[in-house]
Amino acid sequence: MPMPFKRYVPLGLLISLLGILFSLYSFRDKTNGSWGKIQVEGGVISGTVNASGDVQIFKGIPYAAPPVGALRWKAPQPIVPWTGEKKCVSFSASPMQNAPVPFGPWTEEWLIPASPISEDCLYLNLWTPAHSPQEKKPVIVWIYGGAFLSGGAAVPIYDGEAMSRKGLVFVSINYRVGVFGFLAHPELTQESGTQSSGNYALLDQIAALQWVKKNISAFGGDPDNVTIAGQSAGSMSVNCLVASPRCRGLFKRAIAESGARVISNSFMKTHTLQEAEAEGLKFMQSANAKSMADLRNIPADDLQKKPFTRWGPIVDGWVLPQTIAEIFAAGKENEVSLLTGWNEDDGVVFGKMNTAAEFKKQAEDTYGSQADEFLKYYPASSDAEAASSQLRLSRDQNFGIENYSWASLQADQGKNKTFLYRFSRALPATGDYVKFAAFHSGEIPYAYDNLSFVHRCPWTDVDYSLAKTMSSYWANFVATGDPNGPGLPLWPVYDTKSFSTMVLGNTISAKSLPDREAIDFLKKYAK
Numbered sequence: 001m002p003m004p005f006k007r008y009v010p011l012g013l014l015i016s017l018l019g020i021l022f023s024l025y026s027f028r029d030k031t032n033g034s035w036g037k038i039q040v041e042g043g044v045i046s047g048t049v050n051a052s053g054d055v056q057i058f059k060g061i062p063y064a065a066p067p068v069g070a071l072r073w074k075a076p077q078p079i080v081p082w083t084g085e086k087k088c089v090s091f092s093a094s095p096m097q098n099a100p101v102p103f104g105p106w107t108e109e110w111l112i113p114a115s116p117i118s119e120d121c122l123y124l125n126l127w128t129p130a131h132s133p134q135e136k137k138p139v140i141v142w143i144y145g146g147a148f149l150s151g152g153a154a155v156p157i158y159d160g161e162a163m164s165r166k167g168l169v170f171v172s173i174n175y176r177v178g179v180f181g182f183l184a185h186p187e188l189t190q191e192s193g194t195q196s197s198g199n200y201a202l203l204d205q206i207a208a209l210q211w212v213k214k215n216i217s218a219f220g221g222d223p224d225n226v227t228i229a230g231q232s233a234g235s236m237s238v239n240c241l242v243a244s245p246r247c248r249g250l251f252k253r254a255i256a257e258s259g260a261r262v263i264s265n266s267f268m269k270t271h272t273l274q275e276a277e278a279e280g281l282k283f284m285q286s287a288n289a290k291s292m293a294d295l296r297n298i299p300a301d302d303l304q305k306k307p308f309t310r311w312g313p314i315v316d317g318w319v320l321p322q323t324i325a326e327i328f329a330a331g332k333e334n335e336v337s338l339l340t341g342w343n344e345d346d347g348v349v350f351g352k353m354n355t356a357a358e359f360k361k362q363a364e365d366t367y368g369s370q371a372d373e374f375l376k377y378y379p380a381s382s383d384a385e386a387a388s389s390q391l392r393l394s395r396d397q398n399f400g401i402e403n404y405s406w407a408s409l410q411a412d413q414g415k416n417k418t419f420l421y422r423f424s425r426a427l428p429a430t431g432d433y434v435k436f437a438a439f440h441s442g443e444i445p446y447a448y449d450n451l452s453f454v455h456r457c458p459w460t461d462v463d464y465s466l467a468k469t470m471s472s473y474w475a476n477f478v479a480t481g482d483p484n485g486p487g488l489p490l491w492p493v494y495d496t497k498s499f500s501t502m503v504l505g506n507t508i509s510a511k512s513l514p515d516r517e518a519i520d521f522l523k524k525y526a527k
Contacts, residue, residue, distance in 0.1 A: 040215045042079035045088045047126075055164045056219070058126045060092040063211040064204070066120040067176065072296045073188050073200060076122060076207035091125065093118035094152030095177050096300050104348070105427075105436035109445075109454045112152040119180060119300045124173040124208055125153055127160035130220020138479040139221040141212060141251070142172040143205060145232030145259070145441065148312045149178045162449035166475040169221035171212060175204035175237075179308040180300070184273060184316070185280035187292045196318035198276045202240055203319060209241075209250040227253035227478040231441055233312075235259030235340075239406065240313050242334050243327040244320060253481055255474065256340040256403060257447070258440060261313075261324045263405035263526050270323055272315050279310035328409055337481035338410050339474070340403045341421030341501070344438040347395030356386040367525070377518035392515075399440075400519050401526060411495050419483055420494040422514060424505030425466055428457045443504070446470045462506055470504055 037044045040061065047058035064076035071077055093116035100111035130137050142158055144151040153172035160170030175181065184198030213223050228251045230238045239260040241247045261270055271279075287306050289295040295303075315323055327333055354362060359380045363371040378393050380386035407420045425446070426437035433456065436442075445451050449471035451459055473483035473491060483491050489508050492500040499513040513519075 037085060038218050040218060041211065043082040043086055044084070045086045047087075048089050050161055054129060055161050056128050056130075057161070058088040058219075059090050060088050060123045061126060062122065063124050063173070063208045064122040067122060067180070067200070068119045070296060072119065072180070073183055073185075073197070073292070075192070075194075075200065075203045091154035092116075092123035092174065093121050094154055095119075095121040095174055096180050096304060097146075097150045097152075097177055098304065100150070105433060105439040105442070107456055109156045109456070110441060111155060112150070113154050119176075121152070121174045121176065122204060122207070123153075124171055124211065125160065126219060127164035127170040128219040128221065129164050129167060130169065133218055133220055135220040136217070136222035136225070137167060137169045137220050139169045139171065139212065139216055139223070139226045140255075140478045141209060141226060141228050142170065143175070143228060143230035143234035143237045144172070145230065145234040146177060148181065148201060148233045148236075151177060151233070156453040157445045157448070157450045159448075159450055159453060163471065163475060166449075166471065168475055168478055169216060169219055171208075171216075173205065173208040175201045175208070177201060178311055179283065179303060179306070182276070182311040182314065183280050183283060183308070184276035184314055185284065185292065186277050188280070189273065189277065191292075192318075194318040196273060196316035198273065198280070198314040199316050199319040202237065202244070202313060205237055205241060206244070206246050206250070206319070209247065213250055224252070225479075226251040227255060229255035229257075229474075229478075230259070231257040231444055232259045235403075236261060236313070239324060239402075240320060242336055243324045243332075244334075245332070246319055247334055251334075252336060253478065254336040254338050254340075255477065256338065256406065257443060258342040258346050258399045258403065260340070260402035260406045262328050262402055262409060263325060263523060270313050270315055270320070271310060273317060276310055276314045276316075279308075283308055328406075331413065335415050337416045337418075337477070338407065339419045339421070339477045339483060340407055341423065342395070342399040342403050343440060343443055344422060344424040344505075345391070345395065345426075345436065345442075346399045346438075346440045347391035347393065348398075348440060349390050349394050353383075353387045353390055356380040356383050359386040359390065370521075373521060377515075377521060392518075396515065396519050396522055400515065401522050404513065404516075404519055405523065407494050408496050411493075417481060418494045419477070419491055419502070420500070420513065421502045421504055424503055425463070428460060428463060430456075430458070438505070443470070446504075447474050466504065466508070469508060473502075 037046050047056055049056055062079050065080050094112040096119045153174050158172050163170045181201035182198050188197035216223050228238050235256040236259040238254050238256045242254050284295055363374050367374045378389035380389055407418050410418045423443040424438050427442050445454050446467040447470045449467050451467050476485045477483040491502045492510050499516055500510050501513040503511050
């Protein structure tokens with residue numbers, strides 16, 4: 001009987017196979033079914049795995065030193081190294097802020113956990129579907145909203161597992177908020193080394209993106225294919241980061257949901273450094289402190305109770321050398337592919353609504369001879385109609401005008417693709433929640449396929465279908481810069497001729513931007 005033919009493996013191929021096996025072994029310890037150890041900046045970490053075994057999860061990875069004590073109101077400092085294995089299996093504390101209390105449409109699913117809350121908050125969380133560092137999966141970095149006063153990465157609807165199962169490395173980050181994220185003061189400016197102060201929240205976000213650039217390949221992510229995404233203040237943060245010269249090379253795409261400052265500087269005004277420093281001097285006086293050392297010695301809980309009225313990004317000369325409107329007008333922003341839009345019921349009015357008569361009077365005082373045209377777009381023939389118009393006006397002034405202007409500006413530049421949406425699905429609800437409809441941040445559980453984390457809504461097949469489609473659009477955009485893919489309704493590229501907008505609601509279809517004439521009217525008066 002002839003001897004069987006011997007099959008020889010070339011030495012080069014054998015070495016390559018051994019290298020791959022070694023990488024897989026270091027990425028996952030298969031001897032006991034647990035996920036293995038990962039070397040990151042600062043030391044070695046380990047995580048957990050989801051129930052189905054296809055996503056590796058790390059929570060509470062430090063990306064900077066704790067900003068406490070002498071590091072309060074300083075730019076993020078290098079990570080403090082650790083010895084041994086750091087188990088990253090639970091969320092870190094949320095940034096220092098008031099205790100979360102449900103209000104309006106925002107139940108606990110949209111809020112941080114009740115505890116822990118701490119200044120020691122500069123950590124990030126990561127979900128990866130990769131089984132090898134060589135896989136180079138696209139990366140999305142999520143930046144939360146909360147009016148720059150609240151929020152955190154541990155909010156339930158920000159969970160990254162569902163998007164990770166779509167082939168993405170999903171990263172969520174914490175950043176400082178309120179007085180801890182935005183206090184400016186002449187003493188802080190002098191000690192900074194950059195002659196700036198007050199943008200600590202944005203500096204935190206930049207430090208987290210730098211961490212991603214350096215470390216994400218260890219988790220199978222592609223450091224050259226990063227998308228930043230955020231909603232509300234998170235969307236405004238995305239807008240700031242796209243504008244900032246400090247972010248060169250850190251990302252190539254942006255998702256901005258309901259928030260920007262491209263055309264106007266009126267909503268959540270971007271203050272100058274001098275204005276912010278003046279507010280910082282008042283804050284120090286209110287805290288009975290005579291120096292920054294005194295202020296840094298006051299317990300965080302006590303500082304949180306002090307009035308601080310000027311929060312949000314600052315034109316500090318370093319992170320933002322000019323207003324965002326000026327940076328974009330000059331074409332100095334970082335080039336990105338852009339997916340942006342806002343919600344049908346994004347408008348929020350706190351306090352008592354104006355009556356029809358009061359609303360008309362306000363229109364006359366503001367728009368003079370153009371008041372009749374304004375009232376054509378925002379009518380007030382009755383108190384009920386005036387109330388509806390006030391909500392739509394809030395939506396258009398605060399979000400519509402900004403995201404529309406950003407999309408239009410980028411489309412006219414013609415450098416990268418832009419995709420515009422309007423989320424119109426009224427979330428299923430009972431009782432008082434019915435009136436909130438497609439409310440501000442209501443799109444998040446759909447866009448990130450996290451309906452399962454929302455317990456108050458009686459979801460229907462329409463909702464599950466919309467979440468599947470939206471999350472696929474978002475995932476495709478993160479991967480390729482284009483939301484379109486097999487089996488999805490065609491989402492046209494946005495331009496300023498057709499104003500094609502994807503309406504995401506009970507049905508999904510592209511239309512010319514609803515309410516465009518009203519928004520164009522408002523743009524003429526934006527400051």
